[in-house]
Amino acid sequence: MKRITTRQELADCVTQWHKEGHTIGLVPTMGALHTGHLTLLKALEGKATRRIVSVFVNPIQFNNPDDFRLYPRGLDADAALLEQTGGADILYAPDVSQMYPDGFATRILVSGLDTMLCGADRPGHFDGVATIVTKLFMQTRANIAAFGEKDFQQLCIIRRMVQDLNLPVSILPVPTVRETDNLALSSRNKRLSPEQRTKAAHLPAALLACVAALKNGANPSATLATCRTTLEQAGFTLHYLEIRDGSTLQPTQPTAPTARLFVGASLGDIRLIDNMPLG
Structure with a gap:
């Protein structure tokens, strides 16, 4: 090289x-x-x-x-x-x-x-x-x-x-590469303290639970509200949690073929992002 x-x-x-x-x-x-x-x-x-x-x-x-x-x-x-x-x-x-x-x-x-x-x-x-x-x-x-x-x-x-x-x-x-606890790999993860790294695993866990509920037909507004509460209680400052189209990034319904769940949240001053398909 x-x-x-x-x-x-x-x-x-x-x-x-x-x-x-x-x-x-x-x-x-x-x-x-x-x-x-x-x-x-x-x-x-x-x-x-x-x-x-x-x-x-x-x-x-x-x-x-x-x-x-x-x-x-x-x-x-x-x-x-x-x-x-x-x-x-x-x-x-x-x-x-x-x-x-x-x-x-x-x-x-x-x-x-x-x-x-x-x-x-x-x-x-x-x-x-x-x-x-x-x-x-x-x-x-x-x-x-x-x-x-x-x-x-x-x-x-x-x-x-x-x-x-x-x-x-x-x-x-x-496709996104993840740690064994499903945290998306990111260079910013290196800045997480041991305590923050433990908390960070709550981000993909909350998203996975939210995606599962939405796929089972749960009410989108209530499901997103539950996910927001879960993340805030885990210590995150939430920037956004939204369902968007995977091509246009416009708001869409969770049943849309290319719908994805997007999240941005911070632990202290370290910003983490993730997304998962709903289709």
């Missing part, structure tokens, strides 16, 4: 790959790699002959400076994990000057999908996500990119962006 830190070196490499007829797969990350990221990389097997993992903690998608400052980082550990498990041809780890040189003034806005769910209380977050992902698509010249369904709103926004801007990249969704 080659470790690259500059746009020019990356461009030289991917240009040669394309000349040789390779198909390039990309896994965009903010580092603190875990099994979920490795699953995204593995999902590209058979779909890409060369694979790139990018690591960049993107400052313009953080509306909370403390969240950016405290976001887990460990590039050497990330590189060691990729070397150990194999599958990545390049670890692309640019610094801020490579991504946002002096005078940078352009952002991507995906209207309509960015103001709900996580976007409702994180203004500008998805503009930052869409901008950095577009830049990574252009820099890596990827043919296919893998994204986890845990960040389902992000997945929907990226799909919309690719369609609207006619970007020449296919988006590969990958």
Whole structure:
């Protein structure tokens, strides 16, 4: 695996790959790699002959400076994990000057999908996500990119962006990877204290109970209210708990074919998100 830190070196490499007829797969990350990221990389097997993992903690998608400052980082550990498990041809780890040189003034806005769910209380977050992902698509010249369904709103926004801007990249969704207690894998989990980590398991448990009740025909309003109470009693600050369409992210009924249950909740200052299909 080659470790690259500059746009020019990356461009030289991917240009040669394309000349040789390779198909390039990309896994965009903010580092603190875990099994979920490795699953995204593995999902590209058979779909890409060369694979790139990018690591960049993107400052313009953080509306909370403390969240950016405290976001887990460990590039050497990330590189060691990729070397150990194999599958990545390049670890692309640019610094801020490579991504946002002096005078940078352009952002991507995906209207309509960015103001709900996580976007409702994180203004500008998805503009930052869409901008950095577009830049990574252009820099890596990827043919296919893998994204986890845990960040389902992000997945929907990226799909919309690719369609609207006619970007020449296919988006590969990958199911959420979970711990043994069903907590969705996330780099933010590393910030949880032992006590918070124990409490965090209540999040997927409450969602699973809510999904089961809804599938059995329980009243949606009452069922969501019970789930909210359960999470608040477990120590969560709830940001949202909503049933949305898995394609449009618009409110829908739990019986809709693509309905999903979405949740955003915090333990202390650590924000956790999850979603589960209802169909």
